[in-house]
Amino acid sequence: MSDDTFLTLQRRNIEISLLLMRLTVFLVMLVWTIDKFTNPGHGARILENFYFIKGAGESIIMVMGAIEIVLIFAFVAGLWKKYTYGIILILHGLTTFASWKQYLEMNLLFYAAWPMLAACVALYLLRDLDVKCTLSK
Numbered sequence: 042m043s044d045d046t047f048l049t050l051q052r053r054n055i056e057i058s059l060l061l062m063r064l065t066v067f068l069v070m071l072v073w074t075i076d077k078f079t080n081p082g083h084g085a086r087i088l089e090n091f092y093f094i095k096g097a098g099e100s101i102i103m104v105m106g107a108i109e110i111v112l113i114f115a116f117v118a119g120l121w122k123k124y125t126y127g128i129i130l131i132l133h134g135l136t137t138f139a140s141w142k143q144y145l146e147m148n149l150l151f152y153a154a155w156p157m158l159a160a161c162v163a164l165y166l167l168r169d170l171d172v173k174c175t176l177s178k
Contacts, residue, residue: 052170059171062160066129067117069157074113077106091139119175122168130161 077084081099084106088094116125137158143151164171 055167055170056173059164059167060173062164063117063119063171066133066157066160066164067113070109070113070116070129070133074106074109077102077109081106091136119171119177122171122177126161126165126168130158130165133158133161 081102084102085097088097112128116129137154140151
């Protein structure tokens with residue numbers, strides 16, 4: 042196998058891997074966003090219990106959901122990568138670290154946030170290589 046063929050295959054593998062990471066991060070974020078519309082009270086409890094923000098009404102949660110839906114669709118489309126990938130990374134990072142009590146209590150479901158955080162970091166760092174199925178150039 043020539044060096045050019047090897048590099049082409051490696052690039053294709055990286056592009057597919059980044060696409061799969063982007064799609065799965067989007068899927069998780071989409072479910073959490075839908076929850077803001079279908080159960081805004083749950084979102085208010087999360088703000089209170091994890092972020093110590095009390096009194097967020099359902100309308101505030103739904104506005105947050107509306108902003109988030111625009112963000113995650115721009116993210117999955119690969120638009121404005123520096124900003125959308127960065128904001129997704131920051132949001133998920135805040136969520137991951139805000140759950141610190143859950144880790145101390147050995148709540149195993151919360152540990153799934155760490156590989157997703159690593160995927161968000163990888164997507165941000167490799168955003169210029171993430172070109173498969175994007176609307177950006």
